[in-house]
Amino acid sequence: MERAVPHAVPLGQMEVFQALQRLHMTIFSQSVSPCGKFLAAGNNYGQIAIFSLSAALSSEAKEESKNPVVTFQAHDGPVYSMVSTDRHLLSAGDGEVKAWLWAEILKKGCKELWRRQPPYRTSLEVPEINALLLVPKENSLILAGGDCQLHTMDLETGAFTRALRGHTDYIHCLALRERSPEVLSGGEDGAVRLWDLRTAKEVQTIEVYKHEECSRPHNGRWIGCLATDSDWMVCGGGPALTLWHLRSSTPTTIFPMRAPQKHVTFYQDLILSAGQGRCVNQWQLSGELKAQVPGSSPGLLSLSLNQQPAAPECKVLTAAGNSCRVDVFTNLGYRAFSLSF
Amino acid sequence: MSSESSKKRKPKVIRSDGEGKYYSEEAEVDLRDPGRDYELYKYTCQELQRLMAEIQDLKSRGGKDVAVEIEDRRIQSCVHFMTLKKLNRLAHIRLKKGRDQTHEAKQKVDAYHLQLQNLLYEVMHLQKEITKCLEFNDSGVSFPNRLAEKYRECLSNKEKILKEIEVKKEYLSSLQPRLNSIMQASLPVQEYLFMPFDQAHKQYETARHLPPPLYVLFVQATAYGQACDKTLSVAIEGSVDEAKALFKPPEDSQDDESDSDAEEEQTTKRRRPTLGVQLDDKRKEMLKRHPLSVMLDLKCKDDSVLHLTFYYLMNLNIMTVKAKVTTATELITPISAGDLLSPDSVLSCLYPGDHGKKTPNPANQYQFDKVGILTLRDYVLDLGHPYLWVQKLGGLHFPKEQPQHTVIADHSLSASHMETTMKLLKTRVQSRLALHKQFASLEHGIVPVTSDCQYLFPAKVVSRLVKWVTIAHEDYLVTPALPLHFTKDIVEAGLAEDTNLYYMALVERGTAKLQAAVVLNPGYSSIPPIFQLCLNWKGEKTNSNDDNIRAMESEVNVCYKELCGPRPSHQLLTNQLQRLCVLLDVYLETDSHDDSVEGPKEFPQEKMCLRLFRGPSRMKPFKYNHPQGFFSHR
Numbered sequence: 001m002e003r004a005v006p007h008a009v010p011l012g013q014m015e016v017f018q019a020l021q022r023l024h025m026t027i028f029s030q031s032v033s034p035c036g037k038f039l040a041a042g043n044n045y046g047q048i049a050i051f052s053l054s055a056a057l058s059s060e061a062k063e064e065s066k067n068p069v070v071t072f073q074a075h076d077g078p079v080y081s082m083v084s085t086d087r088h089l090l091s092a093g094d095g096e097v098k099a100w101l102w103a104e105i106l107k108k109g110c111k112e113l114w115r116r117q118p119p120y121r122t123s124l125e126v127p128e129i130n131a132l133l134l135v136p137k138e139n140s141l142i143l144a145g146g147d148c149q150l151h152t153m154d155l156e157t158g159a160f161t162r163a164l165r166g167h168t169d170y171i172h173c174l175a176l177r178e179r180s181p182e183v184l185s186g187g188e189d190g191a192v193r194l195w196d197l198r199t200a201k202e203v204q205t206i207e208v209y210k211h212e213e214c215s216r217p218h219n220g221r222w223i224g225c226l227a228t229d230s231d232w233m234v235c236g237g238g239p240a241l242t243l244w245h246l247r248s249s250t251p252t253t254i255f256p257m258r259a260p261q262k263h264v265t266f267y268q269d270l271i272l273s274a275g276q277g278r279c280v281n282q283w284q285l286s287g288e289l290k291a292q293v294p295g296s297s298p299g300l301l302s303l304s305l306n307q308q309p310a311a312p313e314c315k316v317l318t319a320a321g322n323s324c325r326v327d328v329f330t331n332l333g334y335r336a337f338s339l340s341f
Numbered sequence: 342m343s344s345e346s347s348k349k350r351k352p353k354v355i356r357s358d359g360e361g362k363y364y365s366e367e368a369e370v371d372l373r374d375p376g377r378d379y380e381l382y383k384y385t386c387q388e389l390q391r392l393m394a395e396i397q398d399l400k401s402r403g404g405k406d407v408a409v410e411i412e413d414r415r416i417q418s419c420v421h422f423m424t425l426k427k428l429n430r431l432a433h434i435r436l437k438k439g440r441d442q443t444h445e446a447k448q449k450v451d452a453y454h455l456q457l458q459n460l461l462y463e464v465m466h467l468q469k470e471i472t473k474c475l476e477f478n479d480s481g482v483s484f485p486n487r488l489a490e491k492y493r494e495c496l497s498n499k500e501k502i503l504k505e506i507e508v509k510k511e512y513l514s515s516l517q518p519r520l521n522s523i524m525q526a527s528l529p530v531q532e533y534l535f536m537p538f539d540q541a542h543k544q545y546e547t548a549r550h551l552p553p554p555l556y557v558l559f560v561q562a563t564a565y566g567q568a569c570d571k572t573l574s575v576a577i578e579g580s581v582d583e584a585k586a587l588f589k590p591p592e593d594s595q596d597d598e599s600d601s602d603a604e605e606e607q608t609t610k611r612r613r614p615t616l617g618v619q620l621d622d623k624r625k626e627m628l629k630r631h632p633l634s635v636m637l638d639l640k641c642k643d644d645s646v647l648h649l650t651f652y653y654l655m656n657l658n659i660m661t662v663k664a665k666v667t668t669a670t671e672l673i674t675p676i677s678a679g680d681l682l683s684p685d686s687v688l689s690c691l692y693p694g695d696h697g698k699k700t701p702n703p704a705n706q707y708q709f710d711k712v713g714i715l716t717l718r719d720y721v722l723d724l725g726h727p728y729l730w731v732q733k734l735g736g737l738h739f740p741k742e743q744p745q746h747t748v749i750a751d752h753s754l755s756a757s758h759m760e761t762t763m764k765l766l767k768t769r770v771q772s773r774l775a776l777h778k779q780f781a782s783l784e785h786g787i788v789p790v791t792s793d794c795q796y797l798f799p800a801k802v803v804s805r806l807v808k809w810v811t812i813a814h815e816d817y818l819v820t821p822a823l824p825l826h827f828t829k830d831i832v833e834a835g836l837a838e839d840t841n842l843y844y845m846a847l848v849e850r851g852t853a854k855l856q857a858a859v860v861l862n863p864g865y866s867s868i869p870p871i872f873q874l875c876l877n878w879k880g881e882k883t884n885s886n887d888d889n890i891r892a893m894e895s896e897v898n899v900c901y902k903e904l905c906g907p908r909p910s911h912q913l914l915t916n917q918l919q920r921l922c923v924l925l926d927v928y929l930e931t932d933s934h935d936d937s938v939e940g941p942k943e944f945p946q947e948k949m950c951l952r953l954f955r956g957p958s959r960m961k962p963f964k965y966n967h968p969q970g971f972f973s974h975r
Binding site for chain 2: 011012013015016017019020021022023024026028077078080124125128130146170172188220222224262276298299301322
């Protein structure tokens with residue numbers, strides 16, 4: 001019929017290209033602002049988008065509230081990792097770590113405060129930085145990634161103080177044990193290593209793939225995610241998601257999840273994990289699956305819990321991964337809505 | 342007093358016609374003598390004065406008898422007063438009569454005066470006429486003769502002039518064949534100098550009969566061709582006589598209409614088939630084309646020609662175009678290339694969204710409703726496509742926001758779109774011809790990579806293209822039952838319209854089979870083809886369960902600009918296919934060996950890679966570096 005069909009907007013070259021970019025976007029990292037009202041997300045094109053959580057969660061939220069307040073090109077390569085201090089957003093990806101001022105970030109044309117590159121051994125290819133970890137007691141930042149080393153950087157001076165070697169393949173993830181202080185790192189070589197920051201030495205090694213109960217050879221041996229809570233450590237990746245008792249280096253609980261997990265975190269009395277597959281998984285410490293809540297991306301890479309005390313109304317769980325969307329869970333039972341690049 | 346009042350009421354003087362008895366003082370006035378009345382008046386006044394004086398005397402004297410005397414005199418005075426009153430009345434009446442008479446007389450006088458004026462005016466007028474006639478007479482000849490003379494003079498003039506006209510006509514008619522012979526004689530000179538004025542002249546003659554939009558197109562295209570593009574040729578086809586016949590008075594057609602209306606009123610069961618036929622006729626009438634059409638031929642560098650024929654639908658006020666591509670050498674069409682150059686689709690979406698399946702004139706909807714036409718789409722094969730750019734070249738603009746009553750052809754609209762459209766048309770034909778050639782090669786399993794694009798790929802590519810077929814749009818859309826479930830994202834993003842062309846490529850190496858569903862936008866190559874992949878090797882892997890498959894799609898879909906090759910980027914599709922083969926090689930060769938499985942890897946690593954995996958998604962090194970020849974990560 002001549003008049004019935006509403007036609008879609010004709011797509012010219014620019015529109016098609018933008019649509020394709022969005023389809024092939026991956027969000028690798030997230031970070032909540034110190035005030036708790038904003039969320040930063042970093043993608044594979046090197047862009048960082050700042051979303052206003054308070055606007056998106058408010059009762060007057062419109063469709064536009066789900067779009068970023070500002071998007072800017074932060075790095076040349078993907079933004080694999082981000083953390084926030086009480087004033088800065090630190091982002092890293094293609095071999096460099098950059099700092100942005102949260103107070104300035106919403107203004108257009110925001111420039112980085114500083115950028116630093118750890119002293120790499122190889123020069124043929126710049127190694128990526130996969131994980132950033134803040135050590136508040138020392139006021140330092142730990143970077144780890146493609147060159148298989150953990151570098152510590154003093155946040156005040158910008159100097160690189162230590163380089164911890166031990167991994168035989170690149171490092172995926174880091175976790176901090178506040179007490180000692182100790183750092184745990186998980187890598188492509190299949191090992192979780194504990195490092196004492198004062199002595200700068202490796203104090204414990206757990207080669208997960210060597211334990212039959214959790215190894216899964218068809219997935220590989222790589223450790224993609226780590227989280228720690230006092231004496232406990234949970235890790236996942238190629239091998240099954242497993243809860244470990246650190247002192248005895250024994251796996252206490254194997255979580256029956258077939259798909260490799262890319263992010264894991266302790267939350268209250270639960271363990272939250274996400275990875276290949278749509279869902280955010282909630283586990284009891286006993287190993288029981290409490291809930292599986294589907295998100296909007298076919299695979300997830302990053303979970304972020306907004307626990308900033310200054311913004312209790314923005315206390316949400318956000319999940320992002322193989323899409324241009326960040327799912328927002330206001331309570332862990334269901335996905336409320338999604339923010340989108 | 343009372344007697345006076347009774348005088349008023351009672352009839353005393355009887356009028357002579359004897360109808361009714363009533364007192365008329367007016368009649369009395371005529372009977373009495375004014376002079377005598379005047380005397381009576383004077384006498385009465387005197388008496389009154391005397392009586393008043395006597396009363397005065399008596400009153401001043403006083404005494405007993407005085408009252409009676411005074412009374413007596415008082416009564417007399419009263420009588421005198423009454424007399425005065427009567428006299429007063431009579432005087433008033435007389436006055437009134439006199440006034441009336443005067444007025445009557447005055448009116449009479451006025452009437453006579455008016456008559457006098459009229460007559461005087463007439464007299465003056467007649468005198469003027471007479472003087473005129475006398476003047477005329479003064480010429481020496483008498484009045485009627487003069488006219489006759491004039492008449493004779495005019496007659497003789499007329500004859501003279503008629504003769505002159507005859508002479509001139511003969512002269513002109515003798516001139517015509519002479520001019521023709523001159524024109525004929527000059528033809529060889531025209532050809533020699535490449536100035537076919539005669540031909541152009543004939544064309545302009547025919548062009549006069551074109552409807553306005555076709556005329557605008559003709560003029561603008563000819564101008565553009567002469568100024569900017571010598572490979573463009575413009576011609577007019579069709580019957581000029583039929584075009585002229587269109588301007589005959591419409592009585593005939595109206596009669597037909599009334600006849601058919603009468604027939605419709607008599608509708609019985611027997612008449613139903615004819616009703617359908619009548620509707621059909623009405624439809625045909627509505628969709629009627631103007632007998633003349635404008636032909637544009639665009640010649641491209643490789644001697645292929647795009648033939649465009651533009652028509653004008655008179656009742657709908659829109660233009661349509663039919664397209665045909667001819668090549669210098671005959672083309673053998675590969676099976677998958679059927680739609681590339683077909684007249685129906687070769688010009689589809691020349692501008693984004695301009696699919697030419699719907700009429701651009703919103704007013705047509707109402708016309709269509711009357712004759713039961715659902716959509717123009719059903720008739721485009723016959724009538725041609727009503728693309729928006731075609732309307733613009735004819736100077737027709739149909740604004741959506743403010744529909745116009747009559748849309749007239751505008752030269753400036755046509756001129757402003759001519760160059761861009763002609764360039765797009767040429768690019769379109771050449772891009773389609775290039776694809777045509779490439780498809781022939783693809784169907785034979787060879788990805789034709791030109792020498793200037795070899796640097797994009799390593800020397801050794803093991804994966805091979807084994808199949809290249811066209812698939813229907815419906816097959817690309819997703820239903821769980823159909824095998825193409827991995828195209829869901831593209832469909833949801835609105836990138837899989839029915840104006841696109843769809844293909845399936847199959848790349849194989851060893852036991853690994855990679856399916857690629859391809860969306861080819863009509864705007865290729867400025868709009869890149871879109872690939873969606875599904876790998877069958879150790880299970881089924883698509884972008885939803887394998888990050889590296891997603892990365893491979895990104896390598897061809899998002900990073901397509903590197904693969905465009907030299908302008909006009911006709912190599913994009915073939916380069917994308919070649920890259921796909923290279924990506925599959927990398928994927929298979931960098932597969933991490935599963936320790937639990939026995940035996941060697943199916944695909945030993947031959948590609949030089951700095952690192953196998955990188956980043957949280959453990960990406961394979963898909964980026965080829967030239968000229969060093971190794972693979973790295975983006």
